[in-house]
């Protein structure tokens with residue numbers, strides 16, 4: 001277990017700012033400082049009626065943080081690089097920025113060489129030059145190394161490579177580059193699939209990572225607050241173990257705000273990041289190093305991922321769905337588990353016990369025994385619920401939009417499958433339990449419920465696996481109809497507790513995790 005508590009890397013957290021007025025940029029700088037940025041990147045070309053010397057003076061006299069100046073205007077629809085006059089104007093602005101006290105200036109690779117060779121020998125200021133380059137299509141690690149070699153020849157102090165990530169697996173080339181590069185380097189990918197290049201940049205040695213102002217979410221960029229508070233980027237080092245949630249979509253997950261603070265709480269050197277995965281096979285092929293120590297698995301992959309595990313725990317195997325994968329340290333094999341099953345079933349059982357609705361049958365092994373248990377959705381979560389209900393000897397009815405899928409699950413748990421069209425008019429016997437295991441009602445389609453409102457009065461417990469929002473419309477309606485309700489948040493917490501134990505091989509601090517969930521979900 002690594003120690004956390006001291007700063008472990010030198011990566012700076014940078015807030016990119018672009019605004020139509022200097023006043024807005026100054027305000028942005030103050031916000032960035034308050035939100036924990038180490039420096040700000042100011043894009044001058046967003047300023048309306050830009051007056052270089054005057055505006056730079058205001059900006060660089062009012063900077064609460066070190067400043068990186070970028071000026072990349074497009075004149076009359078043409079990229080400036082194509083025109084000597086425009087290049088001259090651009091360089092003049094950057095020269096002023098340096099003279100007025102900018103800490104860093106950024107130049108495109110195409111003009112960086114000339115500039116550094118002419119200008120740098122005469123500099124007395126500490127201003128550093130960043131040579132930057134956008135690589136549209138990263139074909140191989142060798143290609144990237146060649147770009148770096150070319151950039152190095154410019155004489156710039158820091159190199160910056162930006163790519164477009166079409167797939168999360170492309171980022172591994174960036175991580176490889178970062179960890180092998182001998183010169184100060186910033187490397188990341190744009191877009192939703194590029195997010196982990198910012199989150200893991202400090203582990204692999206990036207000079208800086210970008211975080212947006214908290215009020216200004218940008219796809220692919222974490223917020224400053226999340227970088228510092230949730231992900232704890234300051235505490236990352238080369239030994240930090242990476243755990244990722246494999247899912248598509250993935251942005252809804254609250255896993256990072258639960259697992260990361262818990263790692264730090266127990267002094268475990270790990271980070272938990274959302275991983276937007278399109279292709280499981282390619283994903284597991286590329287992220288095969290011990291750095292990537294384990295995974296949560298979310299929608300839609302809980303069943304598909306089973307075939308990528310080298311071994312599967314017997315419970316997960318019988319369910320046919322895995323939500324947790326550990327890379328076994330001794331041989332690198334991927335071992336699959338299912339923590340959803342016990343999480344959801346014990347959450348429902350405990351709700352019945354707390355509410356004293358066990359029919360006085362304290363001798364029965366579970367308050368679910370003999371009850372009708374209606375599962376809507378026969379995907380990964382539905383399978384976990386149905387197998388859990390079976391282990392508690394409940395009578396199971398399954399609905400799924402895919403009737404064959406419902407039938408297959410019903411057969412596996414000795415239950416009954418009914419056609420999805422019947423769900424709207426389905427009236428259970430009194431005292432039944434309802435479990436929604438579909439995404440119906442999940443943010444942003446919050447108003448929908450999977451069953452008819454009229455049927456809700458006959459359920460003693462209604463459980464919803466959806467946890468965003470915490471109180472779904474289904475749970476609100478069920479509560480109004482008099483049912484005990486169990487939120488997906490409770491299941492989420494319990495499956496995460498199980499996962500934490502598997503990830504770290506230590507007992508999860510359950511109260512600490514519960515407090516986070518209560519405060520932040």
Ligand SMILES: O=C1C[C@@](O)(C(=O)O)C[C@@H](O)[C@@H]1O
Pocket residue numbers: 245247252253254255296297298299323324340381492495499
């Ligand atoms: O179902 C869920 C939720 C989850 O996918 C998430 O969104 O964080 C994480 C999984 O481990 C878990 O089984």
